[in-house]
């Protein structure tokens with residue numbers, strides 16, 4: 399499991415144990431000691447096998463908008479288990495929530511050492527892109543490749559979106575941000591462009607209070623704003639109605655816009671469309687006409703609590719190339 403590491407002593411112990419076990423990458427004592435020293439003051443995550451840290455990753459701010467993946471290491475017997483990838487996901491989430499726009503990482507340029515070629519491949523597979531090679535930043539035998547990743551790209555935002563069910567800050571959400579979020583919803587594709595999804599943006603505390611009062615069991619009670627998603631069952635052609643697909647695309651677009659703007663949310667649909675039909679109570683509070691159904695609420699606000707990515711099945715369990723099964 400991954401934990402955010404607290405305390406300088408704990409950080410120094412983990413970096414020392416792991417870096418000293420990886421001489422292929424951290425052979426030079428002076429730079430290894432520098433990593434150990436500097437990591438003690440920076441945000442760090444470790445992957446634990448029982449009580450033992452077997453991998454860690456440390457970030458460092460390098461500018462107002464940019465954070466650097468300063469150093470990472472995973473014990474060799476634990477390579478190829480997705481540990482580095484999971485550590486990176488935790489760090490990327492953190493950097494994104496702190497409002498950084500870019501993350502950079504430096505390594506020895508591809509084609510110089512086999513071990514570093516694997517490091518290059520790892521960073522590329524995480525989504526890093528080549529920024530620049532600086533030949534003499536370290537020394538002439540170790541040309542420095544700088545990789546960069548935008549934390550505000552669609553792909554980056556998709557990777558950092560998770561359902562948030564914690565407390566929200568009471569800060570109101572500017573109406574201009576709520577407009578951007580709702581616009582992302584109406585920009586979504588819809589079957590035959592029937593545009594069957596509408597939204598009601600709720601930021602009036604009195605109306606919000608009325609909605610929160612009917613949410614049973616209570617959810618999103620501290621959210622300073624909400625988007626209520628409405629759908630109309632209009633057929634796209636013949637008897638084909640794509641209303642569910644339409645509002646799903648609109649909701650996902652809005653969730654991504656919410657995260658990109660630095661807020662958090664959760665797709666609350668099951669909760670309000672069960673037998674107790676909370677959705678109908680919300681429709682009545684908002685004066686929604688009969689031909690529309692309320693299908694989902696999206697709270698919007700700044701997160702006060704930490705949250706973690708839920709575990710998802712391995713890529714290869716869900717994605718195949720060209721055929722479902724083995725040939726023959």
Ligand SMILES: Cc1cc2nc3c(=O)[nH]c(=O)nc-3n(C[C@H](O)[C@H](O)[C@H](O)COP(=O)(O)O)c2cc1C
Pocket residue numbers: 559560561562563664665666667668669670707708
């Ligand atoms: C159609 C749909 C309905 C959902 N309804 C609820 C809900 O009522 N309550 C809730 O807490 N989460 C709800 N979720 C959120 C899922 O639980 C969540 O997406 C899933 O656990 C994966 O986690 P992630 O969003 O962090 O990737 C819903 C998601 C979808 C797509």
